[in-house]
Amino acid sequence: MSLAHDARVPVRPATAVQRSKLRGWPEIDNPAAWAVAAILLIMPLIANGFFLIEIFATTLILGTMALSLMFLAGYGGMVSLMQLTIAGFSAYMVAVFGVSGNANISLGWPWWLAVPMALALATIFGTLGGALAVRTEGIYTIMITLAIGAAFYYFTNQNWAIFNGHTGINTVATPHFWGVNWRADIPFYYIVLAVAALCYFAVDYISRAPFGLALQGVRDNPRRMAALGFNVNAHRVAAYVFASFVAALAGVLQVWNYRQISPGSVSVGACIDILIIAVVGGITRPIGPFIGALIFVLLRTFALDFLVKLGLDGNRFRLLIGLGFLAIVFWSSDGVIGLWQSWRRRQRSGAASSSGRRGRESDQGSSQGSHHG
Amino acid sequence: MTRFVERHPAWALIVIIAIAVALWLIFAVWPQSVEDAFGRKRVFLNALFNGITLGGLYFLVASGFTLIFGLMRNVNLAHGSLYLFGGYVGYAISVATGSWVLSFIVAFILTALVGVLLQVLVFRRMEGQDLRQTMVTIGLSIVFADLMLWACGGDFYQIQTPNWLIGPVELPLVTAVKSSGEPVYLRYPLVRLVIFVASVVIGVAMWLALNRTRIGMIIRAGVDDRDILAATGVRIQLVFVVVFALGAGLAGVAGVVGGTFQSLSPGEDIRFLLASLVVVIVGGMGSIPGAALGALIIGLAEQLGSVYIPTYAIVVTFLIMVLVLAIRPQGLLTRR
Numbered sequence: 001m002s003l004a005h006d007a008r009v010p011v012r013p014a015t016a017v018q019r020s021k022l023r024g025w026p027e028i029d030n031p032a033a034w035a036v037a038a039i040l041l042i043m044p045l046i047a048n049g050f051f052l053i054e055i056f057a058t059t060l061i062l063g064t065m066a067l068s069l070m071f072l073a074g075y076g077g078m079v080s081l082m083q084l085t086i087a088g089f090s091a092y093m094v095a096v097f098g099v100s101g102n103a104n105i106s107l108g109w110p111w112w113l114a115v116p117m118a119l120a121l122a123t124i125f126g127t128l129g130g131a132l133a134v135r136t137e138g139i140y141t142i143m144i145t146l147a148i149g150a151a152f153y154y155f156t157n158q159n160w161a162i163f164n165g166h167t168g169i170n171t172v173a174t175p176h177f178w179g180v181n182w183r184a185d186i187p188f189y190y191i192v193l194a195v196a197a198l199c200y201f202a203v204d205y206i207s208r209a210p211f212g213l214a215l216q217g218v219r220d221n222p223r224r225m226a227a228l229g230f231n232v233n234a235h236r237v238a239a240y241v242f243a244s245f246v247a248a249l250a251g252v253l254q255v256w257n258y259r260q261i262s263p264g265s266v267s268v269g270a271c272i273d274i275l276i277i278a279v280v281g282g283i284t285r286p287i288g289p290f291i292g293a294l295i296f297v298l299l300r301t302f303a304l305d306f307l308v309k310l311g312l313d314g315n316r317f318r319l320l321i322g323l324g325f326l327a328i329v330f331w332s333s334d335g336v337i338g339l340w341q342s343w344r345r346r347q348r349s350g351a352a353s354s355s356g357r358r359g360r361e362s363d364q365g366s367s368q369g370s371h372h373g
Numbered sequence: 374m375t376r377f378v379e380r381h382p383a384w385a386l387i388v389i390i391a392i393a394v395a396l397w398l399i400f401a402v403w404p405q406s407v408e409d410a411f412g413r414k415r416v417f418l419n420a421l422f423n424g425i426t427l428g429g430l431y432f433l434v435a436s437g438f439t440l441i442f443g444l445m446r447n448v449n450l451a452h453g454s455l456y457l458f459g460g461y462v463g464y465a466i467s468v469a470t471g472s473w474v475l476s477f478i479v480a481f482i483l484t485a486l487v488g489v490l491l492q493v494l495v496f497r498r499m500e501g502q503d504l505r506q507t508m509v510t511i512g513l514s515i516v517f518a519d520l521m522l523w524a525c526g527g528d529f530y531q532i533q534t535p536n537w538l539i540g541p542v543e544l545p546l547v548t549a550v551k552s553s554g555e556p557v558y559l560r561y562p563l564v565r566l567v568i569f570v571a572s573v574v575i576g577v578a579m580w581l582a583l584n585r586t587r588i589g590m591i592i593r594a595g596v597d598d599r600d601i602l603a604a605t606g607v608r609i610q611l612v613f614v615v616v617f618a619l620g621a622g623l624a625g626v627a628g629v630v631g632g633t634f635q636s637l638s639p640g641e642d643i644r645f646l647l648a649s650l651v652v653v654i655v656g657g658m659g660s661i662p663g664a665a666l667g668a669l670i671i672g673l674a675e676q677l678g679s680v681y682i683p684t685y686a687i688v689v690t691f692l693i694m695v696l697v698l699a700i701r702p703q704g705l706l707t708r709r
Contacts, residue, residue: 079504079507132695132698132699135698135699135702136698136702138503138504139448139503139504139507140654140658142448142507143650143654144654144694144698146647146650147647147650147651147654147691147694148691150643150647151687151688151690151691154687155685155687155688155691158683158684158685158686158687159684160684268643268647269643272511272515275508275511276511276512276515279508316519316523318515318518318519319515319516319519319520319523321515322512322513322515322516322519323512323516325508325511325512325515326509326512326513326516329505329508329509329512330509
């Protein structure tokens with residue numbers, strides 16, 4: 001319970017007005033959301049293959065992994081560092097059950113059998129890890145999930161029978177049906193977009209469904225929820241089940257994207273990258289992870305050129321990421337979204353003309369702001 | 374002790390049998406049947422000693438980590454970076470001056486200084502905010518890792534063992550009996566034994582300082598209720614700084630030890646951060662005896678595991694952690 005306060009997760013008061021607003025389609029009255037959706041849909045017309053896959057598809061995949069972390073951390077108050085591990089497990093399972101260049105390992109199932117198998121196994125894996133992690137709270141959860149991630153990384157490095165050691169599994173086959181190569185740039189982009197959107201709306205829906213509200217209650221005050229008759233640990237484990245499934249979906253997309261999977265992609269540093277993405281974007285709303293992922297991918301792709309242009313060593317990309325991360329954690333506990341919201345608030349308090357609804361929102365926001373300290 | 378036996382007779386029996394078996398394995402000359410099943414005794418003894426001395430190294434890292442957490446609830450996930458920083462400093466000093474002992478002193482002082490800076494600039498500003506501390510220290514560890522990669526490159530460094538510690542010693546442990554009836558004794562690197570003894574001394578000194586001195590009393594009181602302690606007139610912020618410096622300095626010393634035993638390279642920071650995490654999860658957060666027990670268990674599991682079940686060595690350590698979490702989520706030696 002102390003974590004909820006530490007995490008500075010703003011508690012959304014569910015007044016009757018807001019509930020009726022929340023019940024509707026999310027952001028349906030927000031023109032910006034429509035514009036983003038339209039741009040994402042017509043992206044293949046604008047962007048070339050490099051941008052489509054290397055920037056946007058990668059952003060959406062990483063964003064989906066970070067979304068599963070956001071769901072656990074933002075609504076459940078549980079910061080899990082093993083979401084990438086679950087995704088990596090799912091990716092490995094696709095490679096093991098499906099078709100790949102390592103014929104002695106892969107079982108050669110068709111993708112429509114291998115993928116559900118991978119999703120199921122990865123969800124079970126994540127649920128077991130979650131069941132272990134919910135025995136603890138706050139910082140202990142972080143440590144245990146980090147330890148699970150590290151154990152999986154070292155295990156994949158050492159195990160040659162299933163995971164093929166540190167070389168990993170290469171040339172993983174991608175689906176090919178109805179005469180379409182689904183790994184070609186444009187179809188793959190749409191698959192990724194569809195899955196990411198599905199996950200986004202699922203998280204958004206669950207956050208307003210009875211289960212999500214109960215989960216947020218558990219986050220804010222587990223003892224009171226237990227006294228009300230809610231099974232606190234069952235809610236937490238159920239949150240892990242859902243988050244694991246989301247992460248597993250992203251893992252399948254990731255292995256199709258790179259066509260290979262190796263321990264390097266499930267390393268501890270990569271696990272922490274997912275946390276960075278989620279925190280930089282903001283872990284209070286489902287859109288945050290995608291914003292964080294976009295920033296991360298852009299930095300990762302262009303930091304080298306940018307640093308070289310400034311006359312610096314291009315290899316200091318991680319330094320840049322680390323410093324940016326530090327700055328965001330120091331000044332905004334709510335990531336880029338938090339920065340943007342506080343900027344908007346300042347704009348609005350500057351302009352006297354604010355409608356009633358917005359005025360109330362900004363009141364709520366400023367009370368959060370004082371909470372932030 | 375007797376109360377434990379009375380309360381858990383079955384566990385006590387298991388423990389006694391395990392100790393007896395272990396003692397027999399260490400001191401007896403193995404009959405042929407055991408050698409056939411287990412491999413040579415020399416291999417076993419070497420793995421055992423490697424495990425114990427590695428446990429000593431883990432203890433040095435984890436004790437600082439757990440000390441800082443125990444008193445201040447400060448989660449320092451940059452602890453591994455302090456370890457690696459201490460190692461690099463120690464390497465630079467030992468190369469520049471040729472003195473092994475001096476490298477310990479300088480590494481201790483410099484990492485303690487970094488620790489003080491961390492405490493004053495970072496942790497004091499976010500007291501009681503676990504999650505933010507975690508994030509900030511993760512960010513710091515990324516920055517530190519990249520700065521160290523920048524300064525030292527990706528090479529492997531090994532700190533030169535001083536001449537008076539080079540070479541093996543013969544221990545009074547029989548590994549085998551020659552056909553002529555002459556016993557063969559175990560030979561083991563002296564430096565590892567010396568370092569292990571030193572870490573035991575440090576551990577005992579820390580335990581004594583915490584449990585038998587006035588400053589230790591203040592620290593323990595701070596663990597339990599820091600507000601009341603501050604109200605009694607103790608300058609608690611000063612205590613925090615001292616403890617943080619000590620914990621960070623221990624990580625630096627461990628870095629020199631690790632650089633002598635093994636090697637220093639990028640990635641070791643995360644390895645030792647994880648090792649100390651697992652050690653304190655097993656032993657119990659904030660407990661010095663817990664860190665010692667956890668370090669011993671994890672060191673032994675890693676080394677014995679890597680000899681007898683090489684593929685699954687890491688998984689064994691992990692399984693131990695899972696088992697402890699399942700039975701005692703608060704760790705083996707924690708009151709709460």
